Amino acid sequence: MLGNKAVNEKNHLEIAGCDVVLLADKLGTPLYVFDEALLRENMREYKKVFEERYPEVSIAFAGKAFLCSAMCRVLGQEGLWLDTVSGGEYYTALGSGFPMEQVLFHGNNKSPEEHSLVLKNGIGRWVIDSESELDLLIEEAQKYERGKLPVFFRITPGIDPHTHAFITTGKVDSKFGLPLMEGIALLVVQKALSCGYLDVKGIHCHIGSQIDTLEPFGKAIEVMVRFLAEVGEKTRCLLPELDLGGGLGVPYLDEDKGRFPSVESYAEIICGAVKENCQKYKVPLPHLFVEPGRSIGNTAGSTIYRVGTVKEIPGIKKYVAVDGGMADNPRPVLYDAKYQSLVGNRVLGGGKEKVSIVGKCCETGDVIIGDTELVPVMRGDVLVVEGTGAYNHSMASNYNMIPRPGVVFIREGKPVLVVRPESWYDLTRRDIIPDYLQEEGE
Numbered sequence: 001m002l003g004n005k006a007v008n009e010k011n012h013l014e015i016a017g018c019d020v021v022l023l024a025d026k027l028g029t030p031l032y033v034f035d036e037a038l039l040r041e042n043m044r045e046y047k048k049v050f051e052e053r054y055p056e057v058s059i060a061f062a063g064k065a066f067l068c069s070a071m072c073r074v075l076g077q078e079g080l081w082l083d084t085v086s087g088g089e090y091y092t093a094l095g096s097g098f099p100m101e102q103v104l105f106h107g108n109n110k111s112p113e114e115h116s117l118v119l120k121n122g123i124g125r126w127v128i129d130s131e132s133e134l135d136l137l138i139e140e141a142q143k144y145e146r147g148k149l150p151v152f153f154r155i156t157p158g159i160d161p162h163t164h165a166f167i168t169t170g171k172v173d174s175k176f177g178l179p180l181m182e183g184i185a186l187l188v189v190q191k192a193l194s195c196g197y198l199d200v201k202g203i204h205c206h207i208g209s210q211i212d213t214l215e216p217f218g219k220a221i222e223v224m225v226r227f228l229a230e231v232g233e234k235t236r237c238l239l240p241e242l243d244l245g246g247g248l249g250v251p252y253l254d255e256d257k258g259r260f261p262s263v264e265s266y267a268e269i270i271c272g273a274v275k276e277n278c279q280k281y282k283v284p285l286p287h288l289f290v291e292p293g294r295s296i297g298n299t300a301g302s303t304i305y306r307v308g309t310v311k312e313i314p315g316i317k318k319y320v321a322v323d324g325g326m327a328d329n330p331r332p333v334l335y336d337a338k339y340q341s342l343v344g345n346r347v348l349g350g351g352k353e354k355v356s357i358v359g360k361c362c363e364t365g366d367v368i369i370g371d372t373e374l375v376p377v378m379r380g381d382v383l384v385v386e387g388t389g390a391y392n393h394s395m396a397s398n399y400n401m402i403p404r405p406g407v408v409f410i411r412e413g414k415p416v417l418v419v420r421p422e423s424w425y426d427l428t429r430r431d432i433i434p435d436y437l438q439e440e441g442e
């Protein structure tokens with residue numbers, strides 16, 4: 001099992017002390033369930049292990065992994081920064097009362113509306129992704145009312161983190177960031193430094209996600225610190241901050257538990273490599289930022305479903321269909337991601353059988369777990385899929401006009417609704433029937 005789970009005397013699964021059968025009965029399914037204490041514990045662990053090893057460090061949660069207003073409040077209380085990548089994420093933080101001077105704003109193609117929203121309401125660090133974005137920003141920053149606009153530059157350090165191609169972001173051939181080749185990044189930074197309207201705080205990289213070895217982080221750090229030194233040498237300006245993005249992988253299966261580095265060993269490598277390279281390239285230690293997403297949210301979240309159709313094709317396969325699927329968890333379809341599950345109302349029991357857990361979407365590929373061993377499952381059972389706290393709620397869609405699930409935090413053993421489940425009404429709320437389609441005489 002992942003996270004803080006237990007089996008109670010009724011043989012029901014409890015998440016953070018809350019019986020999932022009661023949750024399903026009371027709040028309906030599918031439902032995203034977060035252990036709030038574990039979320040906070042993960043945030044605190046990041047702060048602790050980095051602060052023990054490095055003089056100045058900020059932990060910025062990557063909102064793309066999981067964001068809602070209550071999450072922003074928790075992040076604010078725990079003293080984390082927030083990394084946003086769209087006007088919508090930024091707006092969520094703003095509406096929740098999050099301190100906007102602790103928000104980073106990323107994006108490879110920020111829209112004019114996003115520019116004006118962020119410039120109007122203020123930002124901690126604006127992460128410039130390209131020269132064309134810089135050109136726009138130099139114009140706009142002249143009207144920024146809070147002084148010089150604090151910016152980072154996103155650099156592609158040219159490191160392959162050996163993860164899934166769709167979540168590899170730091171190679172030279174990438175839609176994100178500025179390449180170092182032919183002095184491209186250097187010229188852009190020089191331009192920003194000389195314009196007079198930007199407070200160039202530092203550089204940023206993010207090499208990828210779900211990374212299971214620490215070696216690529218060390219390599220990226222060397223490239224980034226070398227670039228800080230080069231900027232210092234060529235411009236006489238030592239940039240004071242370095243943001244290394246996120247990317248630490250997490251186990252989705254019990255059998256993978258030993259395969260991923262701990263947050264502590266990640267911090268050890270990151271802080272050690274920054275110090276070592278700063279010494280080597282003779283630059284002062286920068287203020288460090290890291291942007292973890294998955295490794296804070298994932299094990300703290302599970303999805304609970306209700307089992308519907310159970311269908312056996314003799315000698316071939318037994319399909320267990322649940323009342324959600326790729327609409328609330330597109331990761332198996334997108335990345336061939338693997339998950340594990342439990343029967344929440346009958347956790348322990350002999351006679352396990354091999355089944356495929358599928359969703360209710362009209363796609364043959366809508367498979368949540370291809371092959372798994374479960375206690376015999378029946379219609380009406382509660383099925384719990386573990387490790388869905390990152391990139392599930394945030395990636396959910398209304399495919400097949402399926403309402404998206406709500407989110408509960410379990411706090412001191414009690415469920416607290418933080419995102420209400422969508423209704424069918426929500427699905428047509430934005431629809432417009434234009435005049436020419438209205439029935440005559442209506």
Ligand SMILES: Cc1ncc(COP(=O)(O)O)c(C=O)c1O
Pocket residue numbers: 062064065083106169206208209210245246247248291292293294295390
């Ligand atoms: C810029 C940036 N920072 C941080 C993250 C978070 O990565 P992870 O969830 O793997 O920690 C991402 C994810 O893609 C990202 O693009």
